[in-house]
Amino acid sequence: MLTCFASTLFSGQPTFTLSEEESKHAVRVLRLPPGAPVTLVDGRGTVYAATIADANPKRCALLIQSQLFIAPRPYYTHVAVAPTKNLDRMEWLVEKAVEVGIERLTFLRCARSERRELKLERLEKIAISALKQSGQAYLPQLDELIDFEKFVPGLTPETTFIAHLEAGERTALSQVAGVGPGCCVLIGPEGDFSPAEIELALSRGIRPVTLGASRLRTETAALAAVFTAHIARE
Template sequence: MLTCYAPDLHPGQPAYTLSEEESKHAVRVLRLGSGAPVALVDGRGGRYQAVVADANPKRCQLRLTAHEAVLPRSYVTHVAVAPTKNLDRMEWFVEKAVEVGVERISFLRCARSERRELKLERLEKIAVSALKQSGQAWLPQLDELVDFAPFVAAAEAATTFIAHLEEGERTALAQVAAAGPGCCVLIGPEGDFTPEEIALALGRGIRPVTLGPSRLRTETAALAAVFTAQLVRER
């Protein structure tokens, strides 16, 4: 069944008109006709069932038949990552993180970051596509790129962890992430966080964690953090 994104849909509406892009895909590509079933998600916890009322390729009209409200998860997974120079790798991470289940993604500008600017439009489209593909009901929050220091200063230290590669004692994320209502994991750029950034985070009470024995790429480490939090959530 086709799943469409309907961010402006609200419970109680009897009908909904798909965007021109979604209409073209439904009618011209999938050849849906009148009476064909369609699923809708609003990204705010709402899932809807509908049928095609008018198979117009520019303004496909749907008749809504059912609504389900999905409660937000009680355990919130937040990953703050320094975007890679190759944006394709961040796009891959966002897609997979949404599929697995992440509530928030922040982007950090660190001392060793090779990417100093970031436009969210493309990443937001990828997040929406992954939302539809995976059947999720909540669209994750994607934050604008911010400097590391002010982000750390505003972080909730008790539930924030830094995954760095410097020598020193680190605890497995799975062992400490379950203690609170969620976790925020900081993932550095390709060259890792600087010693000064690590010291700043530790000075704020943010605890160092490890994601395993392997040295991971930035986007792989970020996804590993999401997977680990998902396992914690399931337990």
């Protein structure tokens, strides 16, 4: 069954018109006729069962049959990561993190960052596609690129952790990620956080953690943090 994203659908609305891109996919590519079932997700917890009322390849109209609200997870996962120079690796991260389930993804501009600018439009489309493919009900918040120094002061230290590679005592994320109502994990660029950035985080009460013995790529570390946070809550 086709799953579509409905960013402007409201409760009680009997019909909905798909975007031109979604309409073309449904009518021209999949050749769905009137009466064919379609699932709509709004990214805010509501899933709608619908049928095609008008198979127009530019403005495919759907008739809403029923709706189901799915409660959010009682635990949030927030990862803040320095994007890599190769954007494909960030696209992979967004796709997989949405499939696993993440509430918020923030992009950091760090002292050793290779990428200093980032446009979210492409990443948002990938997130929506992953949402539809995986059957998730909630679209995560994607934050614009922000300087590390500006981002850290607004964090809650009790539920925030920094995964760095400098020497020193660190706790396994799996041991602390499931303690509070959620967690935020900071992941640095390929060259790691700078000593000054690590000191800033620690001075704010943010605790250092490890994701295991292996030295992971930035995007792999970020996804590992998402997996670990989920496993810690099971």
